[in-house]
Amino acid sequence: MASSCLFNASVSSLNPKQDPIRRHRSASLLRHRPVFVSCTADGNNNKAPIETAVKPPHRTEDNIRDEARRNRSTAVNPFSAKYVPFNAAPGSTESYSLDEIVYRSRSGGLLDVEHDMEALKRFDGAYWRDLFDSRVGKSTWPYGSGVWSKKEWVLPEIDDDDIVSAFEGNSNLFWAERFGKQFLGMNDLWVKHCGISHTGSFKDLGMTVLVSQVNRLRKMKRPVVGVGCASTGDTSAALSAYCASAGIPSIVFLPANKISMAQLVQPIANGAFVLSIDTDFDGCMKLIREITAELPIYLANSLNSLRLEGQKTAAIEILQQFDWQVPDWVIVPGGNLGNIYAFYKGFKMCHELGLVDRIPRMVCAQAANANPLFLHYKSGWKDFKPMTASTTFASAIQIGDPVSIDRAVYALKKCNGIVEEATEEELMDAMAQADSTGMFICPHTGVALTALFKLRNQGVIAPTDRTVVVSTAHGLKFTQSKIDYHSNAIPDMACRFSNPPVDVKADFGAVMDVLKSYLGSNTLTS
Ligand SMILES: Cc1ncc(COP(=O)(O)O)c(C=O)c1O
Numbered sequence: 076m077a078s079s080c081l082f083n084a085s086v087s088s089l090n091p092k093q094d095p096i097r098r099h100r101s102a103s104l105l106r107h108r109p110v111f112v113s114c115t116a117d118g119n120n121n122k123a124p125i126e127t128a129v130k131p132p133h134r135t136e137d138n139i140r141d142e143a144r145r146n147r148s149t150a151v152n153p154f155s156a157k158y159v160p161f162n163a164a165p166g167s168t169e170s171y172s173l174d175e176i177v178y179r180s181r182s183g184g185l186l187d188v189e190h191d192m193e194a195l196k197r198f199d200g201a202y203w204r205d206l207f208d209s210r211v212g213k214s215t216w217p218y219g220s221g222v223w224s225k226k227e228w229v230l231p232e233i234d235d236d237d238i239v240s241a242f243e244g245n246s247n248l249f250w251a252e253r254f255g256k257q258f259l260g261m262n263d264l265w266v267k268h269c270g271i272s273h274t275g276s277f278k279d280l281g282m283t284v285l286v287s288q289v290n291r292l293r294k295m296k297r298p299v300v301g302v303g304c305a306s307t308g309d310t311s312a313a314l315s316a317y318c319a320s321a322g323i324p325s326i327v328f329l330p331a332n333k334i335s336m337a338q339l340v341q342p343i344a345n346g347a348f349v350l351s352i353d354t355d356f357d358g359c360m361k362l363i364r365e366i367t368a369e370l371p372i373y374l375a376n377s378l379n380s381l382r383l384e385g386q387k388t389a390a391i392e393i394l395q396q397f398d399w400q401v402p403d404w405v406i407v408p409g410g411n412l413g414n415i416y417a418f419y420k421g422f423k424m425c426h427e428l429g430l431v432d433r434i435p436r437m438v439c440a441q442a443a444n445a446n447p448l449f450l451h452y453k454s455g456w457k458d459f460k461p462m463t464a465s466t467t468f469a470s471a472i473q474i475g476d477p478v479s480i481d482r483a484v485y486a487l488k489k490c491n492g493i494v495e496e497a498t499e500e501e502l503m504d505a506m507a508q509a510d511s512t513g514m515f516i517c518p519h520t521g522v523a524l525t526a527l528f529k530l531r532n533q534g535v536i537a538p539t540d541r542t543v544v545v546s547t548a549h550g551l552k553f554t555q556s557k558i559d560y561h562s563n564a565i566p567d568m569a570c571r572f573s574n575p576p577v578d579v580k581a582d583f584g585a586v587m588d589v590l591k592s593y594l595g596s597n598t599l600t601s
Protein backbone atom coordinates (compact mmCIF):
# COMPACT_ATOMS: atom_id res chain seq x y z
CA MET A 76 0.00 0.00 0.00
CA ALA A 77 1.34 3.41 -0.90
CA SER A 78 1.68 5.85 1.94
CA SER A 79 3.07 9.33 2.07
CA CYS A 80 6.40 9.65 3.81
CA LEU A 81 9.29 12.03 4.02
CA PHE A 82 12.24 11.02 1.96
CA ASN A 83 15.10 12.82 0.40
CA ALA A 84 14.34 12.53 -3.28
CA SER A 85 17.98 12.43 -4.20
CA VAL A 86 18.43 9.26 -2.21
CA SER A 87 15.13 7.48 -2.44
CA SER A 88 14.22 7.70 -6.08
CA LEU A 89 17.13 5.76 -7.50
CA ASN A 90 19.64 3.13 -6.78
CA PRO A 91 22.81 5.23 -6.55
CA LYS A 92 25.02 2.37 -7.68
CA GLN A 93 23.29 2.06 -11.02
CA ASP A 94 23.70 5.56 -12.37
CA PRO A 95 26.97 7.40 -11.77
CA ILE A 96 25.75 10.72 -13.19
CA ARG A 97 22.66 10.74 -11.04
CA ARG A 98 24.78 9.41 -8.21
CA HIS A 99 26.95 12.51 -8.44
CA ARG A 100 23.85 14.69 -8.57
CA SER A 101 22.40 12.83 -5.62
CA ALA A 102 25.44 13.62 -3.54
CA SER A 103 25.29 17.31 -4.25
CA LEU A 104 21.54 17.42 -3.77
CA LEU A 105 21.91 15.78 -0.43
CA ARG A 106 24.28 18.49 0.59
CA HIS A 107 22.63 21.52 -0.96
CA ARG A 108 19.00 21.10 -1.96
CA PRO A 109 17.19 18.13 -0.53
CA VAL A 110 13.45 17.93 -1.22
CA PHE A 111 10.53 15.97 0.20
CA VAL A 112 8.69 13.44 -1.94
CA SER A 113 6.14 10.73 -1.44
CA CYS A 114 7.35 7.18 -1.51
CA THR A 115 5.99 3.75 -0.81
CA ALA A 116 6.54 2.15 2.56
CA ASP A 117 7.10 -1.19 0.93
CA GLY A 118 10.55 -2.04 2.17
CA ASN A 119 12.08 -1.42 -1.23
CA ASN A 120 15.77 -1.76 -0.50
CA ASN A 121 16.76 1.03 -2.83
CA LYS A 122 15.33 3.45 -0.34
CA ALA A 123 17.12 4.36 2.83
CA PRO A 124 15.09 5.40 5.85
CA ILE A 125 17.11 8.48 6.52
CA GLU A 126 15.99 11.75 7.94
CA THR A 127 15.38 14.58 5.53
CA ALA A 128 18.31 16.95 5.18
CA VAL A 129 16.05 20.04 5.11
CA LYS A 130 13.55 20.01 7.94
CA PRO A 131 10.21 21.77 8.04
CA PRO A 132 10.35 24.97 10.11
CA HIS A 133 10.71 24.50 13.87
CA ARG A 134 7.40 24.64 15.74
CA THR A 135 7.65 26.43 19.05
CA GLU A 136 5.60 23.77 20.84
CA ASP A 137 7.99 20.99 19.72
CA ASN A 138 11.30 19.99 21.28
CA ILE A 139 13.89 18.18 19.12
CA ARG A 140 12.55 14.75 20.10
CA ASP A 141 9.02 15.77 19.06
CA GLU A 142 10.43 17.12 15.83
CA ALA A 143 12.25 13.83 15.13
CA ARG A 144 9.03 11.93 15.85
CA ARG A 145 7.06 14.13 13.46
CA ASN A 146 9.63 13.82 10.67
CA ARG A 147 10.16 10.11 11.14
CA SER A 148 10.12 7.98 7.99
CA THR A 149 7.42 5.32 7.81
CA ALA A 150 9.41 3.19 5.38
CA VAL A 151 10.52 -0.26 6.45
CA ASN A 152 14.03 -0.12 7.91
CA PRO A 153 16.26 -2.34 5.76
CA PHE A 154 19.18 -2.35 8.25
CA SER A 155 19.65 -4.70 11.19
CA ALA A 156 22.25 -6.09 13.59
CA LYS A 157 22.56 -9.06 15.96
CA TYR A 158 25.00 -10.62 18.41
CA VAL A 159 27.22 -13.40 17.08
CA PRO A 160 30.20 -15.16 18.70
CA PHE A 161 33.31 -13.05 18.21
CA ASN A 162 35.46 -14.38 15.36
CA ALA A 163 32.97 -17.23 14.90
CA ALA A 164 34.00 -20.37 13.06
CA PRO A 165 32.79 -20.40 9.44
CA GLY A 166 29.29 -21.86 9.26
CA SER A 167 28.39 -20.91 12.84
CA THR A 168 24.69 -20.16 13.13
CA GLU A 169 24.71 -18.99 16.73
CA SER A 170 23.21 -15.53 17.05
CA TYR A 171 21.09 -13.47 19.43
CA SER A 172 18.80 -10.51 19.07
CA LEU A 173 20.18 -7.29 20.52
CA ASP A 174 17.03 -7.30 22.69
CA GLU A 175 18.33 -10.37 24.52
CA ILE A 176 20.41 -9.94 27.66
CA VAL A 177 23.52 -11.91 26.78
CA TYR A 178 27.22 -11.11 27.15
CA ARG A 179 28.92 -14.38 26.25
CA SER A 180 28.60 -16.97 23.49
CA ARG A 181 27.48 -20.54 24.26
CA SER A 182 31.12 -21.60 24.55
CA GLY A 183 31.87 -18.76 26.97
CA GLY A 184 33.65 -16.61 24.37
CA LEU A 185 33.19 -12.94 23.54
CA LEU A 186 30.34 -11.68 21.38
CA ASP A 187 30.37 -9.17 18.56
CA VAL A 188 27.63 -7.07 17.02
CA GLU A 189 27.26 -8.16 13.40
CA HIS A 190 25.54 -5.81 10.96
CA ASP A 191 23.66 -6.92 7.88
CA MET A 192 26.51 -5.87 5.58
CA GLU A 193 24.60 -6.86 2.45
CA ALA A 194 21.87 -4.36 3.30
CA LEU A 195 24.45 -1.64 4.01
CA LYS A 196 26.29 -2.49 0.76
CA ARG A 197 23.21 -1.64 -1.31
CA PHE A 198 24.46 1.91 -0.88
CA ASP A 199 27.91 2.82 -2.07
CA GLY A 200 30.71 4.56 -0.22
CA ALA A 201 29.85 7.98 -1.65
CA TYR A 202 26.31 7.65 -0.35
CA TRP A 203 27.47 6.91 3.19
CA ARG A 204 30.13 9.61 3.14
CA ASP A 205 27.59 12.19 2.03
CA LEU A 206 24.99 11.03 4.51
CA PHE A 207 27.40 11.16 7.45
CA ASP A 208 28.84 14.50 6.33
CA SER A 209 25.36 16.00 5.98
CA ARG A 210 24.63 15.35 9.67
CA VAL A 211 27.71 16.94 11.26
CA GLY A 212 27.21 20.05 13.36
CA LYS A 213 23.39 19.99 13.39
CA SER A 214 20.96 19.86 16.29
CA THR A 215 18.66 17.29 14.68
CA TRP A 216 17.73 14.50 17.11
CA PRO A 217 19.60 12.16 17.39
CA TYR A 218 22.02 12.86 14.52
CA GLY A 219 23.65 15.86 16.22
CA SER A 220 25.60 13.21 18.13
CA GLY A 221 28.81 11.98 16.49
CA VAL A 222 27.71 8.46 17.39
CA TRP A 223 24.10 8.64 16.24
CA SER A 224 25.06 10.45 13.06
CA LYS A 225 26.17 6.93 12.11
CA LYS A 226 23.04 5.28 13.52
CA GLU A 227 22.56 2.85 10.60
CA TRP A 228 25.99 1.38 11.42
CA VAL A 229 25.53 1.43 15.21
CA LEU A 230 22.07 0.38 16.42
CA PRO A 231 20.00 0.54 13.24
CA GLU A 232 16.79 -0.72 14.79
CA ILE A 233 16.47 1.41 17.90
CA ASP A 234 13.66 3.94 17.96
CA ASP A 235 14.97 7.52 18.09
CA ASP A 236 12.70 8.03 21.07
CA ASP A 237 14.64 5.49 23.14
CA ILE A 238 18.02 7.09 22.53
CA VAL A 239 19.83 8.62 25.51
CA SER A 240 22.40 11.04 24.12
CA ALA A 241 24.41 14.06 25.20
CA PHE A 242 25.37 14.79 21.59
CA GLU A 243 28.69 13.11 22.28
CA GLY A 244 31.41 12.61 19.69
CA ASN A 245 32.39 15.09 16.98
CA SER A 246 35.51 15.64 19.08
CA ASN A 247 38.38 17.85 18.02
CA LEU A 248 41.05 16.40 15.76
CA PHE A 249 43.89 18.65 16.85
CA TRP A 250 46.87 19.36 14.61
CA ALA A 251 49.80 19.03 17.04
CA GLU A 252 51.91 21.39 14.98
CA ARG A 253 54.42 22.58 17.55
CA PHE A 254 54.70 19.31 19.45
CA GLY A 255 55.24 17.39 16.23
CA LYS A 256 57.82 19.80 14.88
CA GLN A 257 59.74 20.44 18.10
CA PHE A 258 59.92 16.99 19.62
CA LEU A 259 59.50 14.58 16.74
CA GLY A 260 60.40 16.38 13.52
CA MET A 261 56.93 15.56 12.24
CA ASN A 262 54.67 17.81 10.22
CA ASP A 263 51.47 15.79 10.08
CA LEU A 264 50.81 14.75 13.67
CA TRP A 265 47.27 14.87 15.05
CA VAL A 266 45.67 14.27 18.41
CA LYS A 267 42.09 13.03 18.46
CA HIS A 268 40.74 14.59 21.64
CA CYS A 269 38.14 11.96 22.61
CA GLY A 270 38.44 13.18 26.20
CA ILE A 271 36.98 16.59 25.38
CA SER A 272 33.58 15.12 25.86
CA HIS A 273 30.50 15.10 28.08
CA THR A 274 32.08 13.22 31.01
CA GLY A 275 35.69 13.77 29.94
CA SER A 276 36.56 10.50 28.26
CA PHE A 277 35.88 8.37 25.18
CA LYS A 278 33.58 6.16 27.26
CA ASP A 279 30.68 8.48 26.41
CA LEU A 280 30.74 7.12 22.84
CA GLY A 281 29.99 3.60 23.97
CA MET A 282 27.78 4.48 26.91
CA THR A 283 25.21 6.38 24.87
CA VAL A 284 24.65 3.17 22.90
CA LEU A 285 24.51 0.83 25.88
CA VAL A 286 22.23 3.04 28.00
CA SER A 287 19.94 3.67 25.01
CA GLN A 288 19.54 -0.08 24.54
CA VAL A 289 18.85 -0.47 28.28
CA ASN A 290 16.23 2.26 28.00
CA ARG A 291 14.61 0.30 25.21
CA LEU A 292 14.77 -2.98 27.17
CA ARG A 293 13.14 -1.35 30.19
CA LYS A 294 10.35 0.05 28.02
CA MET A 295 9.89 -3.50 26.73
CA LYS A 296 9.49 -4.57 30.39
CA ARG A 297 12.66 -6.66 30.33
CA PRO A 298 14.03 -7.38 33.82
CA VAL A 299 16.68 -4.68 34.19
CA VAL A 300 16.59 -2.95 37.57
CA GLY A 301 19.83 -1.07 37.04
CA VAL A 302 23.11 -0.96 35.15
CA GLY A 303 26.46 -1.83 36.71
CA CYS A 304 30.16 -1.68 35.93
CA ALA A 305 33.60 -2.12 37.36
CA SER A 306 35.74 0.88 36.65
CA THR A 307 39.07 2.62 36.86
CA GLY A 308 37.08 5.86 36.79
CA ASP A 309 35.98 6.75 33.29
CA THR A 310 33.45 4.00 32.54
CA SER A 311 31.72 4.72 35.86
CA ALA A 312 31.59 8.44 35.13
CA ALA A 313 29.98 7.88 31.74
CA LEU A 314 27.60 5.20 33.00
CA SER A 315 26.35 7.28 35.89
CA ALA A 316 25.84 10.39 33.75
CA TYR A 317 23.87 8.64 30.99
CA CYS A 318 21.82 6.64 33.50
CA ALA A 319 21.06 9.78 35.50
CA SER A 320 19.88 11.55 32.39
CA ALA A 321 17.49 8.67 31.60
CA GLY A 322 16.39 8.07 35.22
CA ILE A 323 17.93 4.59 35.32
CA PRO A 324 19.72 3.40 38.51
CA SER A 325 23.48 2.87 38.14
CA ILE A 326 25.79 0.85 40.38
CA VAL A 327 29.56 1.20 40.15
CA PHE A 328 32.36 -0.93 41.61
CA LEU A 329 35.55 1.08 42.10
CA PRO A 330 38.94 -0.11 43.33
CA ALA A 331 39.46 1.77 46.62
CA ASN A 332 42.09 4.54 46.44
CA LYS A 333 43.08 3.70 42.87
CA ILE A 334 41.22 6.34 40.88
CA SER A 335 41.57 10.10 40.78
CA MET A 336 39.41 12.33 42.99
CA ALA A 337 37.95 14.04 39.92
CA GLN A 338 36.83 10.67 38.56
CA LEU A 339 35.46 9.48 41.91
CA VAL A 340 33.27 12.53 42.35
CA GLN A 341 31.59 12.07 38.97
CA PRO A 342 29.39 9.03 39.80
CA ILE A 343 28.83 10.38 43.29
CA ALA A 344 27.49 13.64 41.89
CA ASN A 345 25.38 11.83 39.30
CA GLY A 346 23.62 9.80 41.97
CA ALA A 347 25.11 6.37 41.27
CA PHE A 348 25.31 3.73 44.00
CA VAL A 349 29.09 3.69 44.48
CA LEU A 350 30.92 0.75 46.04
CA SER A 351 34.55 1.42 46.91
CA ILE A 352 36.07 -2.05 47.08
CA ASP A 353 39.35 -3.09 48.61
CA THR A 354 40.80 -4.68 45.49
CA ASP A 355 42.13 -3.64 42.09
CA PHE A 356 40.20 -3.15 38.83
CA ASP A 357 40.54 -6.81 37.86
CA GLY A 358 39.05 -7.79 41.24
CA CYS A 359 36.14 -5.38 40.69
CA MET A 360 35.62 -6.77 37.18
CA LYS A 361 35.43 -10.32 38.49
CA LEU A 362 32.87 -9.26 41.12
CA ILE A 363 30.63 -7.35 38.71
CA ARG A 364 30.57 -10.31 36.35
CA GLU A 365 29.47 -12.59 39.19
CA ILE A 366 26.89 -10.11 40.47
CA THR A 367 25.35 -9.42 37.05
CA ALA A 368 24.99 -13.18 36.55
CA GLU A 369 22.89 -13.32 39.73
CA LEU A 370 20.92 -10.06 39.79
CA PRO A 371 18.98 -8.26 37.04
CA ILE A 372 21.70 -5.64 36.75
CA TYR A 373 22.82 -5.03 33.17
CA LEU A 374 26.59 -5.19 32.61
CA ALA A 375 28.03 -1.98 31.19
CA ASN A 376 31.72 -2.86 30.77
CA SER A 377 33.12 -3.33 27.29
CA LEU A 378 32.82 -7.09 27.70
CA ASN A 379 29.35 -6.08 26.49
CA SER A 380 29.90 -5.65 22.76
CA LEU A 381 27.24 -2.94 22.45
CA ARG A 382 29.72 -0.48 23.92
CA LEU A 383 32.16 -1.01 21.07
CA GLU A 384 29.53 -0.07 18.49
CA GLY A 385 29.59 3.46 19.85
CA GLN A 386 33.34 3.59 20.38
CA LYS A 387 34.03 2.56 16.77
CA THR A 388 32.51 5.83 15.57
CA ALA A 389 35.65 7.68 16.72
CA ALA A 390 37.56 5.86 13.98
CA ILE A 391 34.95 6.74 11.37
CA GLU A 392 35.06 10.33 12.59
CA ILE A 393 38.85 10.50 12.10
CA LEU A 394 38.45 9.46 8.46
CA GLN A 395 35.63 11.95 8.04
CA GLN A 396 37.72 14.75 9.55
CA PHE A 397 40.46 13.99 7.00
CA ASP A 398 37.87 14.20 4.19
CA TRP A 399 37.87 10.41 3.99
CA GLN A 400 41.64 10.12 3.53
CA VAL A 401 43.30 7.40 5.56
CA PRO A 402 46.09 8.29 8.02
CA ASP A 403 49.17 6.06 8.11
CA TRP A 404 49.12 5.37 11.86
CA VAL A 405 46.66 5.51 14.73
CA ILE A 406 47.99 5.08 18.28
CA VAL A 407 45.59 4.07 21.05
CA PRO A 408 46.34 3.55 24.76
CA GLY A 409 45.09 0.12 25.90
CA GLY A 410 43.81 -1.27 29.21
CA ASN A 411 40.77 -3.54 29.12
CA LEU A 412 41.40 -3.58 25.34
CA GLY A 413 37.92 -2.95 23.98
CA ASN A 414 38.84 0.33 22.34
CA ILE A 415 41.62 -0.93 20.08
CA TYR A 416 39.16 -3.42 18.59
CA ALA A 417 36.47 -0.75 18.33
CA PHE A 418 38.85 1.42 16.28
CA TYR A 419 39.72 -1.51 14.04
CA LYS A 420 36.05 -2.28 13.51
CA GLY A 421 35.25 1.33 12.57
CA PHE A 422 38.09 1.43 10.03
CA LYS A 423 37.23 -2.01 8.70
CA MET A 424 33.58 -1.11 8.09
CA CYS A 425 34.59 2.04 6.22
CA HIS A 426 36.87 -0.04 4.01
CA GLU A 427 34.40 -2.82 3.42
CA LEU A 428 31.60 -0.40 2.58
CA GLY A 429 33.75 1.55 0.13
CA LEU A 430 34.21 4.82 2.02
CA VAL A 431 38.02 4.43 1.98
CA ASP A 432 40.46 2.22 0.14
CA ARG A 433 42.56 0.87 3.04
CA ILE A 434 42.87 0.92 6.81
CA PRO A 435 45.66 2.50 8.88
CA ARG A 436 48.22 0.57 10.88
CA MET A 437 47.42 0.74 14.58
CA VAL A 438 49.62 0.84 17.65
CA CYS A 439 48.35 -0.15 21.08
CA ALA A 440 50.30 1.53 23.89
CA GLN A 441 50.43 0.18 27.45
CA ALA A 442 51.97 1.35 30.70
CA ALA A 443 54.99 -0.84 31.51
CA ASN A 444 53.43 -1.41 34.95
CA ALA A 445 50.32 -2.93 33.34
CA ASN A 446 51.55 -4.47 30.12
CA PRO A 447 50.08 -7.96 29.56
CA LEU A 448 49.35 -7.25 25.89
CA PHE A 449 52.85 -5.90 25.29
CA LEU A 450 54.42 -9.03 26.79
CA HIS A 451 52.09 -11.21 24.73
CA TYR A 452 53.09 -9.32 21.56
CA LYS A 453 56.79 -9.58 22.40
CA SER A 454 56.43 -13.34 22.87
CA GLY A 455 55.22 -13.60 19.27
CA TRP A 456 51.61 -13.98 20.41
CA LYS A 457 52.44 -17.18 22.28
CA ASP A 458 50.57 -17.98 25.52
CA PHE A 459 48.77 -14.98 27.01
CA LYS A 460 49.51 -14.50 30.71
CA PRO A 461 47.30 -12.22 32.81
CA MET A 462 49.24 -10.34 35.49
CA THR A 463 48.70 -8.28 38.61
CA ALA A 464 49.10 -4.72 37.40
CA SER A 465 51.27 -2.37 39.44
CA THR A 466 50.44 1.21 40.31
CA THR A 467 50.78 3.63 37.42
CA PHE A 468 50.10 7.32 36.89
CA ALA A 469 48.04 6.08 33.93
CA SER A 470 45.62 4.73 36.51
CA ALA A 471 42.71 4.19 34.12
CA ILE A 472 44.73 1.50 32.33
CA GLN A 473 46.04 -0.26 35.44
CA ILE A 474 44.56 -3.55 34.26
CA GLY A 475 46.30 -6.93 34.29
CA ASP A 476 43.60 -9.25 32.96
CA PRO A 477 41.92 -7.43 30.06
CA VAL A 478 38.53 -8.86 29.08
CA SER A 479 38.99 -8.03 25.39
CA ILE A 480 42.41 -9.63 24.92
CA ASP A 481 41.13 -11.79 22.04
CA ARG A 482 39.57 -8.80 20.31
CA ALA A 483 42.79 -6.79 20.63
CA VAL A 484 45.02 -9.54 19.26
CA TYR A 485 42.64 -10.07 16.34
CA ALA A 486 42.58 -6.34 15.51
CA LEU A 487 46.35 -5.92 15.73
CA LYS A 488 47.06 -8.95 13.57
CA LYS A 489 44.59 -7.75 10.92
CA CYS A 490 46.08 -4.25 10.64
CA ASN A 491 49.74 -5.24 10.92
CA GLY A 492 49.73 -3.50 14.27
CA ILE A 493 52.38 -2.94 16.91
CA VAL A 494 52.31 -2.88 20.72
CA GLU A 495 54.55 -0.54 22.71
CA GLU A 496 55.01 0.26 26.38
CA ALA A 497 55.90 3.30 28.47
CA THR A 498 57.66 3.49 31.82
CA GLU A 499 56.33 5.89 34.43
CA GLU A 500 59.07 8.40 33.70
CA GLU A 501 58.55 8.16 29.94
CA LEU A 502 54.80 8.68 30.10
CA MET A 503 55.04 11.58 32.54
CA ASP A 504 57.75 13.29 30.49
CA ALA A 505 55.72 12.85 27.31
CA MET A 506 52.66 14.32 29.00
CA ALA A 507 54.67 17.31 30.25
CA GLN A 508 56.20 17.87 26.82
CA ALA A 509 52.79 17.82 25.16
CA ASP A 510 51.38 20.18 27.78
CA SER A 511 54.30 22.56 27.22
CA THR A 512 53.09 23.00 23.64
CA GLY A 513 49.58 24.00 24.66
CA MET A 514 47.80 20.71 25.20
CA PHE A 515 46.57 19.50 28.61
CA ILE A 516 46.52 15.75 28.20
CA CYS A 517 45.97 12.80 30.52
CA PRO A 518 48.73 10.32 31.48
CA HIS A 519 47.20 7.66 29.18
CA THR A 520 47.78 9.96 26.25
CA GLY A 521 51.33 10.28 27.60
CA VAL A 522 51.59 6.50 27.18
CA ALA A 523 50.48 6.78 23.55
CA LEU A 524 52.91 9.65 22.88
CA THR A 525 55.75 7.59 24.34
CA ALA A 526 54.92 4.85 21.86
CA LEU A 527 55.15 7.46 19.13
CA PHE A 528 58.56 8.68 20.39
CA LYS A 529 59.87 5.11 20.37
CA LEU A 530 58.57 4.25 16.92
CA ARG A 531 59.90 7.50 15.47
CA ASN A 532 63.32 6.84 17.03
CA GLN A 533 63.34 3.33 15.58
CA GLY A 534 62.44 4.77 12.16
CA VAL A 535 59.23 2.74 12.04
CA ILE A 536 57.11 5.89 11.82
CA ALA A 537 58.54 8.31 9.27
CA PRO A 538 58.64 12.11 9.77
CA THR A 539 56.03 12.68 7.08
CA ASP A 540 53.68 9.85 8.06
CA ARG A 541 50.22 11.14 8.88
CA THR A 542 49.82 9.96 12.47
CA VAL A 543 46.91 10.22 14.88
CA VAL A 544 47.35 9.81 18.63
CA VAL A 545 44.10 9.06 20.40
CA SER A 546 43.75 11.10 23.58
CA THR A 547 41.33 9.15 25.73
CA ALA A 548 40.53 11.37 28.72
CA HIS A 549 40.60 15.01 29.71
CA GLY A 550 43.75 16.17 31.51
CA LEU A 551 41.63 17.94 34.14
CA LYS A 552 40.68 14.52 35.54
CA PHE A 553 44.33 13.82 36.36
CA THR A 554 45.65 17.08 37.81
CA GLN A 555 47.25 15.42 40.86
CA SER A 556 49.74 13.61 38.62
CA LYS A 557 50.66 16.94 37.01
CA ILE A 558 50.96 18.62 40.41
CA ASP A 559 53.30 15.86 41.62
CA TYR A 560 55.40 16.12 38.46
CA HIS A 561 55.71 19.90 38.43
CA SER A 562 56.49 19.91 42.16
CA ASN A 563 59.39 17.52 41.51
CA ALA A 564 57.75 15.36 44.14
CA ILE A 565 57.94 11.96 42.50
CA PRO A 566 60.56 9.64 44.03
CA ASP A 567 63.18 8.41 41.54
CA MET A 568 61.89 10.61 38.73
CA ALA A 569 63.97 13.46 37.29
CA CYS A 570 60.84 15.35 36.16
CA ARG A 571 62.94 16.85 33.35
CA PHE A 572 60.20 19.09 32.04
CA SER A 573 58.78 20.33 35.34
CA ASN A 574 57.85 23.98 35.58
CA PRO A 575 57.27 24.77 39.26
CA PRO A 576 56.00 28.19 40.31
CA VAL A 577 58.59 30.61 41.74
CA ASP A 578 57.95 31.84 45.28
CA VAL A 579 58.68 35.54 45.51
CA LYS A 580 58.13 38.26 48.09
CA ALA A 581 55.46 40.94 47.45
CA ASP A 582 58.18 43.47 46.77
CA PHE A 583 58.95 45.39 43.54
CA GLY A 584 62.69 44.77 43.69
CA ALA A 585 62.31 41.08 44.39
CA VAL A 586 59.88 40.65 41.47
CA MET A 587 62.21 42.64 39.17
CA ASP A 588 65.15 40.44 40.11
CA VAL A 589 63.24 37.27 39.39
CA LEU A 590 61.95 38.59 36.05
CA LYS A 591 65.38 39.83 34.95
CA SER A 592 66.89 36.48 35.64
CA TYR A 593 64.06 34.77 33.74
CA LEU A 594 64.25 37.14 30.76
CA GLY A 595 67.99 36.83 30.70
CA SER A 596 67.82 33.07 30.48
CA ASN A 597 67.40 31.23 27.20
CA THR A 598 63.81 30.36 27.98
CA LEU A 599 62.20 32.99 25.79
CA THR A 600 64.43 32.49 22.80
CA SER A 601 64.33 28.71 22.69
C1 LIG B 1 41.48 7.24 29.89
C2 LIG B 1 41.53 5.86 29.38
N1 LIG B 1 42.38 5.58 28.39
C3 LIG B 1 42.48 4.35 27.87
C4 LIG B 1 41.70 3.33 28.34
C5 LIG B 1 41.87 1.98 27.72
O1 LIG B 1 40.74 1.61 26.97
P1 LIG B 1 40.44 0.07 26.81
O2 LIG B 1 40.08 -0.43 28.17
O3 LIG B 1 39.29 0.01 25.89
O4 LIG B 1 41.68 -0.56 26.30
C6 LIG B 1 40.80 3.55 29.40
C7 LIG B 1 39.99 2.49 30.00
O5 LIG B 1 40.38 1.37 30.08
C8 LIG B 1 40.70 4.86 29.90
O6 LIG B 1 39.84 5.14 30.87
Ligand SMILES: N[C@@H](CCOP(=O)(O)O)C(=O)O
Pocket residue numbers: 278304305306307308309310311375376377378410411413471472
Ligand atom coordinates in the same frame (compact mmCIF):
# COMPACT_ATOMS: atom_id res chain seq x y z
N1 LIG C 1 39.32 2.42 31.89
C1 LIG C 1 38.13 1.74 32.14
C2 LIG C 1 38.30 0.31 32.54
C3 LIG C 1 37.08 -0.50 32.18
O1 LIG C 1 36.98 -0.55 30.82
P1 LIG C 1 35.68 -0.93 30.01
O2 LIG C 1 35.85 -0.23 28.72
O3 LIG C 1 35.68 -2.40 29.90
O4 LIG C 1 34.48 -0.46 30.75
C4 LIG C 1 37.30 2.57 33.12
O5 LIG C 1 37.32 3.76 32.98
O6 LIG C 1 36.66 2.03 33.99
